[in-house]
Amino acid sequence: MSNPLLQERRRRISPGIVVVVVLVLAIVAAVGVDYWRKHSKVEVTANGRPEPAVITGPGTDGKGITIGKTGAKSNIDLYLDFRCPHCEEFETATGATLDKLVEDGTATITYWPLAFVSPEDSPRLANAFAASAANGKALSFVDAVYGDFSKAWTTDQLMQLGTQLGINDAKYQAAVNGNSYAGWLDSISNASTDRKVTGTPTAFVNGKQVDPGKMTPDGIKAAVESSS
Amino acid sequence: MKVWLSLVARLVLGGVMVVAGALKVPDPETATQAVRAYELLPASLDAPVGLILPFLEIAIGLLLIVGFGVRWAAFAAGVFMVVFIAAVSSAWARGLAIDCGCFGGGGQVAPGQTKYLQEILRDVGLLALAGWLWFTPQSKFALEPSTGVVAP
Numbered sequence: 001m002s003n004p005l006l007q008e009r010r011r012r013i014s015p016g017i018v019v020v021v022v023l024v025l026a027i028v029a030a031v032g033v034d035y036w037r038k039h040s041k042v043e044v045t046a047n048g049r050p051e052p053a054v055i056t057g058p059g060t061d062g063k064g065i066t067i068g069k070t071g072a073k074s075n076i077d078l079y080l081d082f083r084c085p086h087c088e089e090f091e092t093a094t095g096a097t098l099d100k101l102v103e104d105g106t107a108t109i110t111y112w113p114l115a116f117v118s119p120e121d122s123p124r125l126a127n128a129f130a131a132s133a134a135n136g137k138a139l140s141f142v143d144a145v146y147g148d149f150s151k152a153w154t155t156d157q158l159m160q161l162g163t164q165l166g167i168n169d170a171k172y173q174a175a176v177n178g179n180s181y182a183g184w185l186d187s188i189s190n191a192s193t194d195r196k197v198t199g200t201p202t203a204f205v206n207g208k209q210v211d212p213g214k215m216t217p218d219g220i221k222a223a224v225e226s227s228s
Numbered sequence: 229m230k231v232w233l234s235l236v237a238r239l240v241l242g243g244v245m246v247v248a249g250a251l252k253v254p255d256p257e258t259a260t261q262a263v264r265a266y267e268l269l270p271a272s273l274d275a276p277v278g279l280i281l282p283f284l285e286i287a288i289g290l291l292l293i294v295g296f297g298v299r300w301a302a303f304a305a306g307v308f309m310v311v312f313i314a315a316v317s318s319a320w321a322r323g324l325a326i327d328c329g330c331f332g333g334g335g336q337v338a339p340g341q342t343k344y345l346q347e348i349l350r351d352v353g354l355l356a357l358a359g360w361l362w363f364t365p366q367s368k369f370a371l372e373p374s375t376g377v378v379a380p
Contacts, residue, residue: 019304150258
């Protein structure tokens with residue numbers, strides 16, 4: 001007990017210090033995570049599936065981006081937002097089913113990229129999606145962005161993605177940096193409003209809306225089967 | 229007896245906080261959208277709150293579990309619960325249809341699928357635990373420097 005060092009160590013730690021330390025640690029951790037999601041490397045793992053052809057590219061006012069094989073009996077309209085968590089869940093659960101329907105020529109998909117979830121990031125990603133689709137890579141872009149949803153997808157990371165998809169040419173860079181498709185995206189947004197699409201993900205199969213409770217692999221398959 | 233009740237309160241409240249935070253940490257984007265869905269904060273604050281809130285939950289939860297600064301950790305947890313209850317009630321009152329995003333997820337849901345009452349009742353229960361710990365911070369198996377008492 002006579003050791004002064006021991007006494008020193010037994011001093012009470014005031015709650016104020018604990019609070020400050022906890023706050024600082026939380027902020028440091030949060031800043032770290034933020035840095036990581038803005039700077040982590042983009043890694044596209046080739047899933048081996050062929051890239052479907054882009055039938056209708058971006059740029060036609062009020063028309064979405066259509067991919068697949070011409071002559072397919074069914075068309076699936078997909079209203080998505082690249083920063084919408086429910087869209088990510090939908091893509092994760094149903095993406096493979098959609099890919100298969102496109103690959104075997106059963107259905108084409110028309111993407112309607114919307115931008116209302118995140119005022120800053122949704123329009124940026126929708127624009128990059130259009131730039132990617134203009135270079136023939138619509139599906140790969142969708143796969144990559146939803147496949148790593150927690151990534152911030154900064155403009156730098158979008159450029160890396162472009163490189164990995166083999167489309168990072170001057171045209172892609174100019175479109176991503178210059179937000180070239182903003183006007184077209186407005187027309188997509190207006191077309192969606194006209195169709196009374198109020199949330200994402202929303203799907204229509206041959207013009208008929210898929211019940212929100214049936215936005216599952218089986219639900220989509222059933223809707224496609226009954227439409228053809 | 230009270231020291232055992234406080235131990236249970238610490239573990240339940242702390243456990244819920246840690247789990248709730250840990251489920252959100254890997255997905256800051258979803259946490260941000262969950263905050264945004266309440267339509268309460270200016271857009272520029274959604275991301276910082278979505279980013280830091282999970283870490284604060286984990287930190288407070290860990291303090292409660294190990295029993296360090298229980299009184300103040302319980303106070304902080306209580307403040308969180310009051311804020312959550314107010315936010316969920318306000319979403320309910322404004323007729324929004326959202327998931328509270330308490331354990332990850334969040335954002336818009338179909339109008340018939342809201343669970344506001346359950347969410348509020350759960351938070352009220354947790355708030356009661358926080359209140360108990362504020363008044364009765366001494367407990368079994370705690371590293372409790374702030375009260376200067378280590379339960380035997």
